[in-house]
Amino acid sequence: MDSLTMRPVARVRTGxxxxxGVPRQSGLVPGLRGQVVFEPEFRSPEALRGLEGFSxxxxxxxxxxxxxxxxxxxxxxxxxxxxxxxxxxATRSPFRPNPIGLSCVRLxxxxxxTPQGPVLHILGAxxxxxxxxxxxxxxxxxxxxxxxxxxxxxxxxxxxxxxxDCPPELLEQVPAKDREALLGVLALDPRPAYQHDAERIYGxxxxxxxxxxxxxxxxxxxxxxxxx
Amino acid sequence: MDSLTMRPVARVRTGxxxxxGVPRQSGLVPGLRGQVVFEPEFRSPEALRGLEGFSxxxxxxxxxxxxxxxxxxxxxxxxxxxxxxxxxxATRSPFRPNPIGLSCVRLxxxxxxTPQGPVLHILGAxxxxxxxxxxxxxxxxxxxxxxxxxxxxxxxxxxxxxxxDCPPELLEQVPAKDREALLGVLALDPRPAYQHDAERIYGxxxxxxxxxxxxxxxxxxxxxxxxx
Numbered sequence: 001m002d003s004l005t006m007r008p009v010a011r012v013r014t015g016x017x018x019x020x021g022v023p024r025q026s027g028l029v030p031g032l033r034g035q036v037v038f039e040p041e042f043r044s045p046e047a048l049r050g051l052e053g054f055s056x057x058x059x060x061x062x063x064x065x066x067x068x069x070x071x072x073x074x075x076x077x078x079x080x081x082x083x084x085x086x087x088x089x090a091t092r093s094p095f096r097p098n099p100i101g102l103s104c105v106r107l108x109x110x111x112x113x114t115p116q117g118p119v120l121h122i123l124g125a126x127x128x129x130x131x132x133x134x135x136x137x138x139x140x141x142x143x144x145x146x147x148x149x150x151x152x153x154x155x156x157x158x159x160x161x162x163x164x165d166c167p168p169e170l171l172e173q174v175p176a177k178d179r180e181a182l183l184g185v186l187a188l189d190p191r192p193a194y195q196h197d198a199e200r201i202y203g204x205x206x207x208x209x210x211x212x213x214x215x216x217x218x219x220x221x222x223x224x225x226x227x228x
Numbered sequence: 229m230d231s232l233t234m235r236p237v238a239r240v241r242t243g244x245x246x247x248x249g250v251p252r253q254s255g256l257v258p259g260l261r262g263q264v265v266f267e268p269e270f271r272s273p274e275a276l277r278g279l280e281g282f283s284x285x286x287x288x289x290x291x292x293x294x295x296x297x298x299x300x301x302x303x304x305x306x307x308x309x310x311x312x313x314x315x316x317x318a319t320r321s322p323f324r325p326n327p328i329g330l331s332c333v334r335l336x337x338x339x340x341x342t343p344q345g346p347v348l349h350i351l352g353a354x355x356x357x358x359x360x361x362x363x364x365x366x367x368x369x370x371x372x373x374x375x376x377x378x379x380x381x382x383x384x385x386x387x388x389x390x391x392x393d394c395p396p397e398l399l400e401q402v403p404a405k406d407r408e409a410l411l412g413v414l415a416l417d418p419r420p421a422y423q424h425d426a427e428r429i430y431g432x433x434x435x436x437x438x439x440x441x442x443x444x445x446x447x448x449x450x451x452x453x454x455x456x
Contacts, residue, residue: 002360004290005233006326008414025371042325045299050318053380060288060328062232067302075276090278098362099232102286102330102373132230134326136317142330142387143253149369154280225231 008132010038013062015178015207016128022191023126024078025092027105029184030160033177034105036120036133043117048110056139057107062132063099067212071097078193079157089192090152098179103127104139162215166222173225174209182206186220234358238266240289242407244356249418252306253320254331256387257412261377261405262333264348264361265278271345276338284367285335285350290360291327294373299325306421307385318380331355332367389415390443393452401453402437414441414448 014034016022025031036059038044051057074085075093087118087153088096106123120136158160164186190213191206198216201223205211237290242262244250251257266272279285288377302313303321332349348364372422385417392414418432421428428446429451433439440452 001236002290002292003233004326004328004360004362005231006328007231008229009325025368027371027374043314044301047315047317049302050314052379053378053383055376055378058330058372060330064230073272074277086270086278087275089275090282090366092365092368096363097237098288100232100234100288100363102288102365104374112229132232134232134389135324135328137320137330138318138380138381138382139374139377140253140320141374141379142382143255145373145375145377146255146284146332146369147373147375148283149367149373150281150283150361151369152366153278154366154368154370155281192279195256228297 004117006134008039008062008134009042010036010133010136012125012129012131012133013037014125014127015160015205017099017108017205019128020204021185021206022128023125023185023188026105026126027124028126028188030106030124031109031123031181031184032123033181034125034127036136038118039131040065040117042204043155045118048118048120051107051138054107054138056134057069057120058139058144059103059105059125059127059133060135060137061101061103061127062134063096064128064130064132073093077153083088086153090192093119100134100159117131138161146189160218162189162218162220164222166219170222170225173227175207178207180209181204186211186222189215191215212218234288234345234362236267236362237270238264238361240287240353240355240357240359240361241265242355242357243433247356247432248420248432249413249434251413251416254354255331255352256354256416257409259409259412260352261336262350262353264350264354264364265344266346269456271348273340276346276348279335280338282366283335285333285348285363286363286365286367287331287333287353287355288327288363288365289331289355290362291322291324291329291456292356292358292360293378299323305381305447307387308381310422314371314381328362384448387444388417390417390446390448391415392448392450396448396455398450401455403435406435406450409438414439414450417443419443447455
């Protein structure tokens with residue numbers, strides 16, 4: 001009763017082919033570029049009329065790679081080191097009764113009339129390539145911006161940030177427009193959760209590149225960047 | 229493909245039995261009281277652990293009274309007088325491809341161990357009584373609060389507010405804790421959209437009361453308040 005079945009209206013295109021490296025909230029890496037490409041039925045410039053006046057959007061999207069059967073009342077947020085259990089409704093964990101995500105992204109520009117219809121160019125998305133989008137809403141500062149809000153455990157626990165060493169000759173492999181975003185992603189620590197082996201070389205895919213790195217303490221060193 | 233079927237995790241209890249009077253965004257009437265009552269399967273205090281540290285929540289909910297077959301690329305926002313068509317993705321209109329709503333509400337307190345399990349007491353909800361809730365997420369100031377965001381047409385068009393005259397002997401019919409909220413709801417103009425007949429007496433239900441009023445220009449007069 002009152003079940004709701006939603007079909008995707010669009011998909012997000014980003015440089016993240018797997019969950020490694022994807023920031024854990026939107027806006028953490030403001031320079032991360034992405035696109036919203038509509039599904040064929042929804043390729044209507046009319047449906048976007050007036051959207052150009054907004055600087056930010058909400059995307060409601062599906063956790064397509066993180067589905068589990070059933071639900072658990074508690075989860076262990078990575079932000080707390082994976083040691084503390086919190087209620088699922090007190091976190092933005094992907095493992096929710098209904099696997100739906102909410103992200104605020106910056107609308108950089110709207111490109112009309114591409115071969116795939118209108119495309120939204122967005123910044124700051126914390127989303128895997130191909131993520132289904134179920135709704136797009138304008139960010140309304142009067143209703144959505146609450147400067148006095150208290151952030152619970154996220155206020156107490158600063159997000160850890162790594163110092164990043166990337167040799168210039170490696171960084172040159174990356175298109176100039178994406179360098180800052182890559183460094184931002186690396187600073188957020190793209191290792192799989194709870195792996196802390198200083199000797200190990202980790203790798204993740206970023207926009208057609210394979211980035212290899214190691215982490216010793218709070219310092220990340222880029223070891224190699226290669227085209228895939 | 230990639231369809232997502234969601235079942236309600238909770239329902240909202242408010243004093244609004246019909247859409248008349250329901251504010252058009254959350255937070256417009258900060259004193260409006262509501263409750264979130266979980267569905268039997270989700271009555272778990274554990275699932276709320278840590279939520280008490282947050283002052284605001286997101287509710288993702290279903291537009292249960294506003295479903296239409298199909299979708300239209302444009303809508304006419306009441307904020308613009310119903311004359312201008314805007315793209316559905318540029319508005320928070322209920323008539324969307326997927327009928328899902330997003331509201332930021334204030335978490336007043338959590339009551340554990342009621343006969344209906346844990347209950348969230350919320351303030352500022354723009355929701356009909358019985359609205360199905362599909363997800364509850366904490367409001368994260370670091371990701372969700374964007375003070376510099378531009379609000380498109382909502383920046384250009386101030387929300388009209390009526391002056392409200394309510395004779396004290398009528399206001400006394402309303403429980404003291406709900407008076408300010410009722411006056412706030414009236415100031416937002418609870419008439420059906422686009423009806424502007426100064427002679428007509430309108431009525432709407434609010435928390436077990438029937439409130440009758442008329443509107444002349446920018447002035448609303450309460451004519452009667454009776455228990456139903």
